[in-house]
Amino acid sequence: MHSKGKLFIISGPSGSGKSTMLAEVFEKIDNRYFSVSATTREPRPGEVDGVNYWFKTREEFKSLLEAGEFLEYAEYAGNYYGTLAEPIIKQLEEGKDIFLDIEVQGALQVRRKIPEAILIFAIPPTFDELERRLRKRCTESESKIRERLDTARREYKEAMKYDYIVVTDKPGEASNEIISIVTAEKCKVSERKYLIGEA
Amino acid sequence: MHSKGKLFIISGPSGSGKSTMLAEVFEKIDNRYFSVSATTREPRPGEVDGVNYWFKTREEFKSLLEAGEFLEYAEYAGNYYGTLAEPIIKQLEEGKDIFLDIEVQGALQVRRKIPEAILIFAIPPTFDELERRLRKRCTESESKIRERLDTARREYKEAMKYDYIVVTDKPGEASNEIISIVTAEKCKVSERKYLIGEA
Secondary structure, X not given: OOOOOOEEEEEOOOOOOHHHXXXXXXXXXXXXXXXXXXXXXXXXXXXXXXXXXXXXXXXXXXXXXXXXXXXXXXXXXXXXXXXXXXXXXXXXXXXXXEEEEOOHHXXXXXHHHOOOOEEEEEEOOOHHHXXXXXXXXXXOOHHHHHHHXXXXXXXXXXXXXXXXXXXOOOOOHHHHHHHHHHHHHXXXXXXXXXXXXXX | OOOOOOEEEEEOOOOOOHHHHHHHHHHHOOOEEEEOOEEOOOOOOOOOEOOOEEEOOHHHHHHHHHOOOEEEEEEEOOEEEEEEHHHHHHHHHOOOEEEEEOOHHHHHHHHHHOOOOEXXXXXOOOHHHHHHHHHXXXXXXXXXXXXXXXXXXXXXXXXXXXXXXEEOOOOOHHHHHHHHXXXXXXXXXXXXXXXXXXX
């Protein structure tokens, strides 16, 4: 029984613990495909081209954009982020599940093109905890932190349009929630109606 | 944060492996409440009143029915089955999740009264496997088995109205699917919007 893969889009503000959570998901499940976004932002220490992001210059990014290669793109904190369409569509057709780690506006753009995409928003248990985590990171100026908190507030409002919220509180909890969501989505009657059609 | 409990209704034809699966679910999760149905059918060997069912005479059942005490009831294979409303409503208000093991017509009746109920249908991987399991049980006549298979076919059609299908194939698989569904349902934005309203 060949069925199409499912597209899971994960968003969460800076400091949400989303990256740690996704690394855990990646360890716990096999045969999933993580899509790598393209971005014009500078790599952070330790980030690898083609693993964390495809790092592009603004000129490279714009030329891909003009060629219609993006499923979504957005400007975020002064940089462009985008998802190349072709590899995603191909993997879904092959029946592979895809995880897409993109910000809120991009997620809503993808849903307009792929309505069956499942949108998951990752947050700490409270907004105060988000602020605490951002400050603890200490790599950014006060004005940058405030900018990130304002962005986070806007994202929280848009998250009402998402399907699920996972909470990055205790270690392992949010990744278990993600894995449960993946399992549950595959149990939906729309996914398994071929099993009851044969009676 | 006090939120209402969720009502999970599990149905599945005779031979679906539903009882084994529910026993596993019961072992794996705490703080859940399994609702016990009332029935006029004869207890099978080993079945205990108040545990497997509340065993009632037809007269007792009809008098409860006339008093409006049932959330749903149905006649099935010549016997009455019903779910008493009051304990369910009370437990949901207290924030407890409830598992209700009832047949298809009853499940759809409950959904009309409690639209947020989540309906899960349990089946073996194929319909042939269902027949094999029914015959292996060897406790019933050929005509009873055929009657059960006809009933199962009708139930499979109604299962299109359910939310989820779980497959009782490998041991532990269906109960894990149920637990994932419970977790995922609790991650839905409608359940957790209070977490994003505070930003």
